Amino acid sequence: MARLNPAAITTAPSQEPFTLQPLIRQMLSTRRCISGSIFIVEGIDVIPVPAATPEDDDSHAVRLVLGDGELCIQALLHPDMFDLVEKKDVFVGCCVRVGDFVMRFEEPEAAGQNLFDQGDEEEDEKEEREREDEKGMVYLIVNELETAGWNESYMAMWRWHEKGKDQQQQQQQQQPIALAKDWHDHQTPLKLTTLRLIPHLPYAQNWSVNVLAIVASLSPVEPSHLAPGRQRTARIADPSTAKQVHLTVFLDPDGFTPRVGSAVLLVGVKNHRFDGGSLKKYASDGDRRWWFEDPWDMSWLDVAGIKSWWQGTQQLKLKQNQSNHRFVVPSSKPSRRRESLDAFLDSLSPWDLLYIRNRFRDGHVKMEGFAGLRELPPEVFASIVPHLRLQDVLNCFLVSKDWREAWTQGVVSTFLCRRFFPGLLELYGGDVPDRHELFLASAKRYLRKHFISRSKRSFVSWDVGWSSDYFISSEEAPPSRQLGDLRKVDFGFAPLTICYSNGKMAWQPDNCHLFVDDLYTRERARFSFGVDFVSGRPLQLQAVTDSLVILASSAPSYRDRNLPDNGQTITVFHLENRLSKNVVLPGKFAQCYAQGDMVAFVTKQGHVVIWGWSDTAYELEIDHGEHFHQPNGWEKDLGGVPGVMFHPTDTDIVFAGWLNSPPLPDSRIHTIVIIKFDRGVPVARFETSLSLPGYRRHPDSRHSCPAIRLTLSCHKIDSYGGYAIGIAQFVLLKEGAPWEEEDNKKNPEWLCICFNVLTESFAQNKYESRRRPYPPTVKHFDLCVWEDQFVIAWFDEYLVSRHYSYGMQWLVASPSDEDGCPRISELDAASLRHRSDIAGYMFEIGFARRIFVDNDFLIITTGQGYMLLTCNDEIDLPGIISTDEDGVPEYSKNPPWPIQGERIEPPRLLGSWDTRKVTSLEKISWDTDAT
Numbered sequence: 001m002a003r004l005n006p007a008a009i010t011t012a013p014s015q016e017p018f019t020l021q022p023l024i025r026q027m028l029s030t031r032r033c034i035s036g037s038i039f040i041v042e043g044i045d046v047i048p049v050p051a052a053t054p055e056d057d058d059s060h061a062v063r064l065v066l067g068d069g070e071l072c073i074q075a076l077l078h079p080d081m082f083d084l085v086e087k088k089d090v091f092v093g094c095c096v097r098v099g100d101f102v103m104r105f106e107e108p109e110a111a112g113q114n115l116f117d118q119g120d121e122e123e124d125e126k127e128e129r130e131r132e133d134e135k136g137m138v139y140l141i142v143n144e145l146e147t148a149g150w151n152e153s154y155m156a157m158w159r160w161h162e163k164g165k166d167q168q169q170q171q172q173q174q175q176p177i178a179l180a181k182d183w184h185d186h187q188t189p190l191k192l193t194t195l196r197l198i199p200h201l202p203y204a205q206n207w208s209v210n211v212l213a214i215v216a217s218l219s220p221v222e223p224s225h226l227a228p229g230r231q232r233t234a235r236i237a238d239p240s241t242a243k244q245v246h247l248t249v250f251l252d253p254d255g256f257t258p259r260v261g262s263a264v265l266l267v268g269v270k271n272h273r274f275d276g277g278s279l280k281k282y283a284s285d286g287d288r289r290w291w292f293e294d295p296w297d298m299s300w301l302d303v304a305g306i307k308s309w310w311q312g313t314q315q316l317k318l319k320q321n322q323s324n325h326r327f328v329v330p331s332s333k334p335s336r337r338r339e340s341l342d343a344f345l346d347s348l349s350p351w352d353l354l355y356i357r358n359r360f361r362d363g364h365v366k367m368e369g370f371a372g373l374r375e376l377p378p379e380v381f382a383s384i385v386p387h388l389r390l391q392d393v394l395n396c397f398l399v400s401k402d403w404r405e406a407w408t409q410g411v412v413s414t415f416l417c418r419r420f421f422p423g424l425l426e427l428y429g430g431d432v433p434d435r436h437e438l439f440l441a442s443a444k445r446y447l448r449k450h451f452i453s454r455s456k457r458s459f460v461s462w463d464v465g466w467s468s469d470y471f472i473s474s475e476e477a478p479p480s481r482q483l484g485d486l487r488k489v490d491f492g493f494a495p496l497t498i499c500y501s502n503g504k505m506a507w508q509p510d511n512c513h514l515f516v517d518d519l520y521t522r523e524r525a526r527f528s529f530g531v532d533f534v535s536g537r538p539l540q541l542q543a544v545t546d547s548l549v550i551l552a553s554s555a556p557s558y559r560d561r562n563l564p565d566n567g568q569t570i571t572v573f574h575l576e577n578r579l580s581k582n583v584v585l586p587g588k589f590a591q592c593y594a595q596g597d598m599v600a601f602v603t604k605q606g607h608v609v610i611w612g613w614s615d616t617a618y619e620l621e622i623d624h625g626e627h628f629h630q631p632n633g634w635e636k637d638l639g640g641v642p643g644v645m646f647h648p649t650d651t652d653i654v655f656a657g658w659l660n661s662p663p664l665p666d667s668r669i670h671t672i673v674i675i676k677f678d679r680g681v682p683v684a685r686f687e688t689s690l691s692l693p694g695y696r697r698h699p700d701s702r703h704s705c706p707a708i709r710l711t712l713s714c715h716k717i718d719s720y721g722g723y724a725i726g727i728a729q730f731v732l733l734k735e736g737a738p739w740e741e742e743d744n745k746k747n748p749e750w751l752c753i754c755f756n757v758l759t760e761s762f763a764q765n766k767y768e769s770r771r772r773p774y775p776p777t778v779k780h781f782d783l784c785v786w787e788d789q790f791v792i793a794w795f796d797e798y799l800v801s802r803h804y805s806y807g808m809q810w811l812v813a814s815p816s817d818e819d820g821c822p823r824i825s826e827l828d829a830a831s832l833r834h835r836s837d838i839a840g841y842m843f844e845i846g847f848a849r850r851i852f853v854d855n856d857f858l859i860i861t862t863g864q865g866y867m868l869l870t871c872n873d874e875i876d877l878p879g880i881i882s883t884d885e886d887g888v889p890e891y892s893k894n895p896p897w898p899i900q901g902e903r904i905e906p907p908r909l910l911g912s913w914d915t916r917k918v919t920s921l922e923k924i925s926w927d928t929d930a931t
Contacts, residue, residue, distance in 0.1 A: 008153040009095065015148045020095070024071040028138065033101050038148055039066035040095050044085060064142070066096075075101070075140035089147055093155035100144040106137040179208065180268030180290070189300040190267065194240035199277030205378075211266045211279065212301060213238045213245070214310045215258045224250065226379050227283050232256050236264070236279075239309045246278040251285055258293045261310065263303050265292040273375040280377075374402040378411035385415045389825050390443060393420075408436040417442075418759075420823055423721035426758035427648060445855065448871040450788060450824060451831040452892070457838075458879035459845075459895040460517075461865035463487045464509050470878035471517045471524035488901030491863040493847075496906060498861055499544045500852040501594070504575075505859070505866070506544035511907045514541060516549060516575060519857065519868070522878055525575055538907070539571055543594040548613060549573040550599055552589045566590070570601060574613060583611055586619070590913035593644040593714065598651055600644035604913065608644060608656055610680065618680045620656060627675050627682040633663030637670070637917050643714030645723045647757050652679045655757050657725050659712050659917060661697065662689075669697050669708060669919060672725055674755055688762040690728060690753065698920035706732045706921040709779075713915065717785045719855050721758030724785045728753070732921075750811060752785055767811035786853035788813040788824055793848040793860075807843040808851075808860070810835050834892055841894040842867060864898055 011017050023037050043065035062077040062085055077085070084090040176191040177183045183190055193201075193209040201207040213236035224231035232253035235244040247269070249256045258264045267290045269279045281290065296303055345353070359365050385393075393416060397404045406412070413435035417424045421442050425432055432438055448454065460470060465487035466477030489509065497508040503519045516525040527549065529539050539551040551571045570583040570592075587603030594600070597613040608620040622628065622642075637659040647653040653676065660671045668689040676684040695706065709729040717724045728751040748766035755762050767790050781793040790811040814822045827835075838860075842848045846862035853859070858869040868877050882893040 009149055009151050011149045012147050015097075018095070018148060020069045022068050022070045024066075024068050024073050027073075027103060031103060031105070033098075033103055033140070035099055035101075036097060038095055038097050039068055040151060040154065041065070041090060041092055042067045042072060042154075044090070044092055046085075064090075066098075066140070073138065073140060075142045077145075078141070078143045081142065081145060084145070084147075090145070091150075092158050093152075094150040095148045096145045097148040098140075098142055098145045101140050101142040104139055104141060106139075180210065180288075183267065186295075186298055187300070190265075195236070195238045195243070195245045196240035198245060198271050198279065201271050204271070204273050206270045206272075208268050208270055209279075211236070211238075211269060212303075212306060213264060213266070214306060215260050215262055215264055216244050218258065218260055221253045225383060226250055226377070230254070234258075236266075237310070237313075238306060243276075246275045248278070248280045250283045251281045251287075251290070256291065258291065261314075262293050263295070263306050263310075265295050265298070265301065266290065267292075272377065274371060274377070275375070372402060374406045376406070378409050381407075381412045382415050385412075385419045387821050389821060390420055390447065390823060391825050394443065410435055413439050421446075421718075421720060422761070422763075423718070423756045423758035427720045429649075445871075446787065447824075449855075451827065452834040452838075452869070452871065453831075454873070454891045455834065455869050455871050456873075456875070456877050456881070456889065456891060457893065457895055458868045458877040458881045459865055459898050460868060460879035461488045461898045461901055462491065462507070462509070463901075464489055464513070464515070466526065467524060468517075471522055473524045473526060475526075488899060489904045490901040491906045492903060493863060494906045496849055496861060496863070497541050498850050499541055500850075500859060501544050502546050502854065503856070504544050504546065506541055506549055508541040509904070509906065511538045514539075514549065514551070514573075516544060519878065520875075525578075527573055529571070537567065537569070542570075542592050543599070545594045545596055547575050547597050548594060548599065549575065550592055550594055552592070566604075568603075572599065572611075572613070581613070583609075583617070585609060590641050591643075591915070593646070595646040595648075596651070598646060600646070600654060602641055602644065602913075604639065604641065606640040606642070608642060610654060612651070615651075620654070620677050620680050621682060622656070622675075627685040630660065630673075631662075634671075635661045635663075637661055638712060638913075638915060641913060641915075643712050643725065643915070645714055645755070645757055648719075648721055653677065653757075655723075655755070657712070657714060657755070659710070659726065661919070664697060664699055667691055667696055669695075669921070670710060670726075670917075672753060674725070676760070684760070686755070686760060686762070688753065688755075688764075690726070690751070692730060692921070694924055695732075695921045696924055698922045704731065704918070704920075705734050706730075706923070708919045708921060710917045710919065711783065711915055712917070713783070713785075715785075716854075717752075717754060718787050721756045722787075723755050723757065724752050725755050726753040727751075727783055727785065729780070750790065752790065752813075765813045765815065767813055769809065769811055781848070782850050784851040784853050789853060791851050791853065791858075793851055808839040808848050810839075837894055838867070838869070845897065864901060867895070 009019070018038050020038060020040060023034065023039075027033060041064055043063075045063040045065075047061045047063055049059045049061050062082055064075045064077060065072055066075050067073075081090075090096060176189040180190075190210045192212055195211065195213060198209070201209065216235040216237045219233045221230050221232050223229065228250065230250075230253050232249045234247040234249070234256075236247050237244045247266070266279070266281075268285060269281050269290075270285075272278045272280050292298070294303060294307075295301055348356075388396075393407065396407050407416075414425065416439050417435060421439070424438065424442060425435065428438075463469070463471075466475075467473045468487065491509075499506045505517045505519060506514065507517075508514050512528060514527040514529070516527075518524075529551070537553040539553050541549070542552050543550045549572070551573070553567045553569045553571065566589040568585045568588055570585065570589065571580055572583060573580045583601065585601055585603050586607050586609070587605040589601065590604045591602045592599055593602075598615070599611050601609045601611060603609075606622065608622065609617055610620065611617040640658065642656040642658045645655040645657070647655075655674055655676050657672055657674045660673060662668050662671060668691050670690040672688050672690070674686040675682050676686070690708075690710070692708070709731065711727045713724050713727055715724055716722065730749055730751070749769050750767040752765045752767070753762065754765065765788070783793075784791045790813060792809045792811070794807060794809060812826070842860055842862065845867075846864055848860045848862060850861045851859065852861075856870055856872050856875060860867045860869075865879075868879060870877060880895050880898060882890045882895055884890055
């Protein structure tokens with residue numbers, strides 16, 4: 001190789017300067033590889049590797065020529081490193097640092113004696129041949145490498161070399177054009193593919209080819225399941241094979257009208273597995289001219305030759321039919337053939353029938369000619385997937401190798417992700433190279449959490465110490481704050497002020513302190529704000545994120561106003577740098593929503609302010625006429641205060657939702673309007689409605705039954721853009737009214753209206769409790785929805801006094817559409833038992849209050865502490881857990897009872913803005929409709 005200029009080496013970013021060292025000679029002598037060696041890439045070759053069997057697809061290998069300034073050695077790249085070459089991260093002239101590689105020697109085979117050698121060969125020729133036979137081959141297998149820099153002088157030399165090759169190729173004779181999109185002059189030859197090669201192309205599907213063939217048959221236009229809903233099929237033939245290849249035309253099937261027996265040039269048709277190798281022309285392939293009937297004007301085509309061949313084959317068939325006219329041709333009608341087979345079976349003895357049955361059972365009789373699942377077009381799966389549950393799809397993977405390959409296609413995986421996990425692909429911007437692996441990982445996590453299989457459980461007591469038994473503060477406690485062992489507390493049945501987000505548990509035990517415990521790192525952050533309490537403006541916890549804690553101050557009380565109220569000042573603490581900022585709102589605080597370092601503040605006057613820790617604040621333009629127009633008579637519910645949803649990847653985009661009531665006699669009970677904002681400017685509007693068959697809003701009554709209780713929540717229900725906009729409870733039965741389980745299916749007790757900010761689409765899920773609903777006077781304590789899990793915390797004095805059961809309740813989700821298929825099958829007995837054990841534990845230890853669920857945790861809070869549950873084996877839960885005799889934590893077991901803490905009274909803080917709306921209903925009767 002040529003001598004390299006060391007001064008021309010440029011170091012890659014985040015890499016240290018280096019120089020090439022002559023290592024190959026030492027490696028050959030010691031046969032040892034040195035990790036971290038640096039070589040220069042002097043050549044890259046992509047070598048096709050034929051498949052071992054005709055059923056397998058062909059693959060390829062990547063060979064690198066690595067040099068050290070003196071010698072070169074060839075290296076085979078591991079398939080995991082192919083993307084570095086494809087993305088041009090590894091190129092000719094770059095220097096690579098090899099981390100993991102091995103050396104392989106191919107020794108020459110022992111030269112056997114030639115029995116036919118009679119001594120006529122010259123002695124010099126024998127010695128030369130022996131020396132050649134003694135030579136072996138050495139190469140490297142590189143499993144890991146990274147780019148360390150590049151040599152500018154070598155790259156310039158390579159570009160000069162490639163330029164010379166290009167000029168030489170331009171001087172050569174013009175080659176046929178392979179792709180239809182590059183073919184503009186009809187007198188320029190196209191690269192043609194014979195029909196015999198259709199099943200053996202580099203890819204089994206969607207490989208574009210050009211074909212010159214004879215139209216053997218042509219069907220009329222018929223319906224199709226693919227766009228545009230119509231198709232025409234044909235059979236084509238050429239001299240390369242005796243088989244007539246199936247051609248399906250979706251692109252303008254009415255215009256595809258070649259004569260049977262004519263020669264036709266097909267440009268840009270795509271292959272498919274169907275019928276052992278077929279061709280298709282899709283509607284998405286464009287509107288350019290793609291077929292030419294009898295193209296005599298194209299001199300480079302042998303139209304006369306292929307038509308002459310076809311005429312010869314037709315004449316030969318005619319002669320064969322005439323010579324065999326004396327034989328009776330069996331009828332092709334299925335009924336006639338079945339009659340013949342029945343007569344044949346009746347003529348067989350019982351032993352013959354047993355023999356035939358055993359041949360079928362043993363698999364000796366092969367049933368060929370049927371199209372399998374692998375031969376189906378991927379677009380057909382779009383019609384199949386909506387009717388399958390998640391377990392059905394996973395079972396399809398286990399049927400056979402062909403079925404697994406069919407279900408793991410990229411297009412099919414796209415359908416599966418959009419069916420079971422809407423928004424998952426959009427979360428990655430569509431740049432998901434292996435969508436099947438993404439779907440399997442999401443399905444595995446979903447199933448484990450839904451069925452609570454192999455769950456780990458613990459209980460964490462409330463501890464007001466500077467540090468607790470499970471959470472350590474990064475700051476050293478002063479002597480006055482070290483309270484010894486008297487740190488565990490019990491808040492009894494009083495309401496708690498708790499917030500949770502992404503492993504951060506924030507809770508406020510009094511008016512002067514706030515604790516934030518990290519469930520992942522076991523760290524505790526403690527904040528004090530006693531000055532605000534002394535000044536008459538106590539702070540109240542409102543939200544927590546990965547980096548922020550948001551607190552709202554109450555307005556000072558005056559003589560003419562004894563009731564406390566929220567003020568306009570917000571205090572935001574940063575968890576990392578422990579700094580705080582104050583935000584003054586344009587109106588009294590009502591609600592806030594937070595994500596990352598972004599917070600959306602909503603005032604009681606309906607203003608929405610978007611604020612960021614490192615960004616400027618701005619207000620949403622909610623008076624824009626184009627997107628905020630509503631019909632006459634509509635009423636804005638909840639005082640016009642909206643809920644806010646954040647985009648998971650774009651901080652400039654937020655969504656706000658309003659609850660409205662249409663006027664009578666509109667059958668809709670409520671409408672939910674979602675407005676999309678880009679940096680405060682409305683850009684899109686989405687709307688859905690809530691109705692109940694057989695019921696409508698009562699014009700003036702305020703009764704509690706029948707009624708609908710709707711909560712505008714706007715909280716996350718998954719990690720890929722899903723939000724629960726509203727959770728509705730239908731209260732239709734009075735206490736003591738007759739009830740059957742079928743009533744839940746007719747009129748579900750609960751309904752969740754969902755909106756995905758990535759797909760920008762609505763969905764509704766109904767939930768069946770499968771037990772008698774509670775009386776209308778009973779209200780739930782807390783609700784939490786995550787994916788298909790709907791958990792309710794019930795506690796009401798009416799329930800206790802009337803001896804109703806109370807505690808936790810899990811509901812089963814199903815689509816609101818009657819024709820829709822549930823995403824998951826029903827829970828098995830083990831899962832129901834696990835949920836019953838958890839509910840029973842919480843009932844005994846203290847009724848459940850706030851409930852939080854995300855991908856990793858299920859958190860159930862009580863007056864003594866909170867129960868943690870996770871299905872992720874990699875997470876080590878804090879708190880007390882159940883162990884076996886050897887001290888090993890036990891799975892799916894409730895933790896032991898916690899130690900009773902000191903009973904204290906929590907602060908009586910202001911309640912947040914009421915986002916619940918109760919609407920009275922009345923049944924629709926035919927007499928009322930007639931009037």
